[in-house]
Amino acid sequence: MTLKKLILGGPLFDGVSLSPRGTVLIEDRKIAAVYPDTIHMINTKVIDVQGRLIMPGLVDLHSDSLERSIEKRKGVFFDIDFAVLNLDRQAAACGITTFCHAVSFDDNELGLRSPEEAEHCVRAIKAFNDSPQALVKHRVHIRYEVGSERSFQIVTRLVEEGLVDLFSIMDHTPGQGQFKSMAAYVRYLTCEHQVPEHQIIEKARQKQAGNARDWELVSTLAHTVGSAGIPMLSHDDDTLEKIDLIRALGIGACEFPITLEAARKAGDAGMHIFMGAPNLVRDQSTSGSLKASDVLRQDLCTGLVSDYYPESLLQAALMGKKHTGSPASALRQVTAGPGDYLCAPARPGRLTRGADADIIIVDQSHTWAHITHSLVKGRTVFNTQLHEAVA
Numbered sequence: 001m002t003l004k005k006l007i008l009g010g011p012l013f014d015g016v017s018l019s020p021r022g023t024v025l026i027e028d029r030k031i032a033a034v035y036p037d038t039i040h041m042i043n044t045k046v047i048d049v050q051g052r053l054i055m056p057g058l059v060d061l062h063s064d065s066l067e068r069s070i071e072k073r074k075g076v077f078f079d080i081d082f083a084v085l086n087l088d089r090q091a092a093a094c095g096i097t098t099f100c101h102a103v104s105f106d107d108n109e110l111g112l113r114s115p116e117e118a119e120h121c122v123r124a125i126k127a128f129n130d131s132p133q134a135l136v137k138h139r140v141h142i143r144y145e146v147g148s149e150r151s152f153q154i155v156t157r158l159v160e161e162g163l164v165d166l167f168s169i170m171d172h173t174p175g176q177g178q179f180k181s182m183a184a185y186v187r188y189l190t191c192e193h194q195v196p197e198h199q200i201i202e203k204a205r206q207k208q209a210g211n212a213r214d215w216e217l218v219s220t221l222a223h224t225v226g227s228a229g230i231p232m233l234s235h236d237d238d239t240l241e242k243i244d245l246i247r248a249l250g251i252g253a254c255e256f257p258i259t260l261e262a263a264r265k266a267g268d269a270g271m272h273i274f275m276g277a278p279n280l281v282r283d284q285s286t287s288g289s290l291k292a293s294d295v296l297r298q299d300l301c302t303g304l305v306s307d308y309y310p311e312s313l314l315q316a317a318l319m320g321k322k323h324t325g326s327p328a329s330a331l332r333q334v335t336a337g338p339g340d341y342l343c344a345p346a347r348p349g350r351l352t353r354g355a356d357a358d359i360i361i362v363d364q365s366h367t368w369a370h371i372t373h374s375l376v377k378g379r380t381v382f383n384t385q386l387h388e389a390v391a
Contacts, residue, residue, distance in 0.1 A: 003045055005378060007359060008038050010049040015056050015336035015350035018328040024054060026357040029377040034351050049361045052372060055331060057097025057358035058313050059339040059349040061166060061233075061274060062141055062255065062305035065090075066101045066121060080121060084128045084138070087310075092135045092382040094310045095371040097358040098339070098348040100141040100166055101125050105151035115151040118142075119158065126163050135381035136374075137358075139342070141166035143235070144221065147214035152221060159228050165342065167225045168233035168255060169218055169246070215245075222249040231341055233274065236289075237262045243269065253302070253341060258289045263300050272302035272341055277316035277334075278309045280323075292316075296323035296333075303337035314362065318369050 005026040012022025014034055023035040040046075069083035091099045103125070105118045122140050129138035142164050144155055158164050225232055231253070234246040238258035243265045246254070253272035257263040263273055275292035279285050283293055295301045304320070306313040313334055320330035339349020347355035361373035374382035 004032070004041065004043070005045040005047065005357075006039070006041060007047045007049065007054055007361070008040075009047075010052045010054055010361075012036075012351070013053065013055040013328065013331050013335070014352065015339070016328070016332065018331065022054065024351055024357075024359060026359075026375075026378040029357055029379070031351055031353055031355050031357050033353060047361070047373065049373070053362040053364060054351075055360055055362060056335040056339070056349050056351050057136075057360050057374065057376065058095045058317075058334045059098045059303075059342065060091075060096045060306045060310065060313055060334075061100045061303065061338045061342065062102045062168075062307060063087075063096075063099060063310060064102050064308045065306075065310055066103070066125075068308065070121075080124045081128065084124060085133060088128070088133070088135050088138070090310060092374050092376075093371060094306075095314050095360040095362070095374055096136060096306070096310060097360070097374060097376050098137045098139060098342070098344075099310075100139040100342075102141045102143050102168075104143045104145065104170075105148055105155055106145035107148045107150045115148065115154045118151070119154050122158055122163055136376055137346075137348075139165040141168065143168050143170050144218070145169075146171040146218055149217065152217055155221060156224055159225055159230065164225070164228075164230055165344075166233065167222075167230050168235055169222070169251070170235040219249055222251065226250040229343070231343055237266065240265045243271070247271065255305070256289070257295075260290055260294055260298070263290065263295055264298070267298075267300040273300050274303050274305050274338065274341075275301055276307040277304040277312040278307055280304060280316040280320060281309075281312045293323045296320055296330075299324070301333060301337075302341065304333045305338070314369060314371065318364065 006023055008023040012019045019036055021038055023039045024031060025033040065087055066083060069087055070080055071077055103118050103121045105115050125138050125140055128134055140163060142155055146169060232251040233253040233255045234251050235255050236258055237243055237254045239262060243262055247269055253274060254266045255274045256276060266273055275295050280292040284291060304316050317330050317334040320333055321327045324330045335349035348358060357375060357378035359375045360371055363370055363372050372384045
C-alpha cells in the first residue's frame, strides 16, 4: 500500500491562482488532488507548513551557473561532475526543482565556450540527471552562437539523440544586440578573459564579416530543432527587424530583449518574453539594457530566469508583485509561465492532478524569503525546519 502524503496549513498557489489556504494530496509521486481548504485523512503522512506558502517548485529555464562552478576563478577549473553535484544541492535549497543548464556552443569563444567542452557538459548533465544522486530535475538548454560552424554538427547530433530540452540562439557580433559598439565588446571580453585587445578585435571582425552567411546555418539548425518539438528562444533582441527575423525561423520566445520596443513587438506577435531575475532584484541590467521591472509593468513578461544567480529566482517573484499588481501573476513568472513553455509532460510549475509532485514551501516572515521544504516527485530533497508526522 502506497503511503499518501498531505501538505496543508497555509496559503496555496497552484501555478495560476493563489488561495488563502489549501491542501495538496500526493500519491505515487504525483499530485492526486488539490483542495481549496484544509482537509485531513487517516494513514497519511502530513506536512504542516504552519502558515507558510505552498507552491509549485520553481522552473528555471536558464542558468549559467555550471560554467561559473567549473571555472570558479579565471583559469582555475573543477571537475564537471563535482560542479553538477553541488549545483544540484544548491538548486534544491533555492526551491528550483526543474533546473535548465544553459550550455554555450561557440567555435571561437574564449573560456569554456568550445563545442567539444560544451558537448561534454551536456552529456555529463544528462548522466547525472539519470543517476540516483540527483535531487532535482536537470535539463539542457543549448545556447548556439551565430556563426559556430563546428558546433553545428555537434548540436544537430545532440538533438537527434534526444539530449536537448531547450534551444536558443545568441549573436554577440559587435554593433547590435548586447554590444552596440566595438568598444563595449572589447571592454567586456578584456574584463572577463584578460586577453590582448588586438585578439578580441580580430575575433570581432571575423564575426562581422561572416554574419549574413552565418544566419543561413541558424535557419537550418532552427528547422532541425523545431521539427524535434524543442522550444526555441532568442537572446538579446534589440530591433523590430530582429523580432521579424526570429519569428520567421519559428522561434517562439525572446530572452533578455534589449529594448522595450522589441519586447512590445514580440508581445504583440504572441511571443513569450523571459527576463532575468537578478535584473529584477537589482532593478537594473548589468549591461545597461532594458529593466525587467519595465517589462513586468507592461504585462509583457512570461517568466523570469535565474541567469547567473539561482538564489535570485524566488526573491524576484516575490518582489515582482509590486510591478504586476498581483501576487499570483508574479508567482506565475517562476512556475507555470516558464513551465508551460518547456512543454514537459510532467507539467512543471503547476499543482494539478497528474502532475509530478514538485512542491516547495516558502517562509516569508523575514526580510528575504527562504525555502523551508522542497519536494521532487513527492520526495523531500530539502528541509530546514518542518516536522513530518503520520496522522
